[in-house]
Amino acid sequence: MSYKKITESPSNHNNLELMDTTTILKAMNEEDRKIADAVAAVIPQITKLVDGLEERFHKGGRLFYIGAGTSGRLGILDASEIPPTFGMPHERVLGLIAGGDKAIRKAVENAEDATTQAWKDLEAHNITNIDVVVGIAASGTTPYVLGGIKAANEKGLLTAGITNNPGSPLAQLSEIPIEINVGPEFVTGSTRMKSGTSQKLALNMISTALMIRIGRVKGNKMVNMQLTNDKLVDRGTRYIMEGLGISYEKAEKLLKEHGSVKLAIESQK
Incomplete structure (x- = not known):
């Protein structure tokens, strides 16, 4: 060689x-x-x-x-x-x-x-x-x-x-x-x-x-992650709470309505 x-x-x-x-x-x-x-x-x-x-x-x-x-x-x-x-x-x-x-x-x-x-x-x-x-x-x-x-x-x-x-x-x-x-x-x-x-x-x-x-991260958050278990749903809810300054309950409701952190946050802007 x-x-x-x-x-x-x-x-x-x-x-x-x-x-x-x-x-x-x-x-x-x-x-x-x-x-x-x-x-x-x-x-x-x-x-x-x-x-x-x-x-x-x-x-x-x-x-x-x-x-x-x-x-x-x-x-x-x-x-x-x-x-x-x-x-x-x-x-x-x-x-x-x-x-x-x-x-x-x-x-x-x-x-x-x-x-x-x-x-x-x-x-x-x-x-x-x-x-x-x-x-x-x-x-x-x-x-x-x-x-x-x-x-x-x-x-x-x-x-x-x-x-x-x-x-x-x-x-x-x-x-x-x-x-x-x-x-x-x-x-x-x-x-x-x-x-x-x-x-x-x-x-x-x-x-x-x-x-x-290519836009799959917002700030420093995994806003497009798949919500495949309770841990990730909780994480996504907390991302939305932080991003929008709202309660956990409201954030969780938005997440379940829109299916992703990114869409949930965008829906409020």
Whole structure:
């Protein structure tokens, strides 16, 4: 390889099996403290991606995450939280994992090695050139992800790659490379740890900033959240109380009449 695979570098800590529990946890926490700074270093690239997403979302575009293993599961996690949090239709942000939905809970042998499967998975959703594909791979070498990004590039889609190995094939293929250098893992090569945490932070930033930019947040409130349980109904009621300066009972009545915090507040203006 023509680049240093940082995710496979030896841990900064040795003889882990000889450590007591507190020492293990403190050493892990010492490594975890480095993650936020590594993510901060790629904010310019994340900004470029969010701005590109905003432009395409206003045209009806969608966001697709593709990944394998931990990276694929993190993409699915982020995508699955968009409808309840921001009231967006499920099909606007989607996570796809090598091996299909059964791979969410159990590893599917050799699934990540299928170079053409990601594009087939994307085509099943009638993907178009106003959609955006974000590949997630700590190693930056996962064939499933590389194949999907390559095909998306050829079809004229905006592509981005989240990786923890600067200079990796994923970074080189992606129009917007997001290269988060968190250094060696606490357990050598275990990218479910620092790499995975950095990916989760980046995905939170991408989707949340996008939802704010397209008007799904008001002030600092989730005014479009789905009211799927008593806790969320209570939260929505309190948002309306604060926004309109009215009693809990009046706010709750408005919420039930209009079905969303945003509509309830707008009805009084």
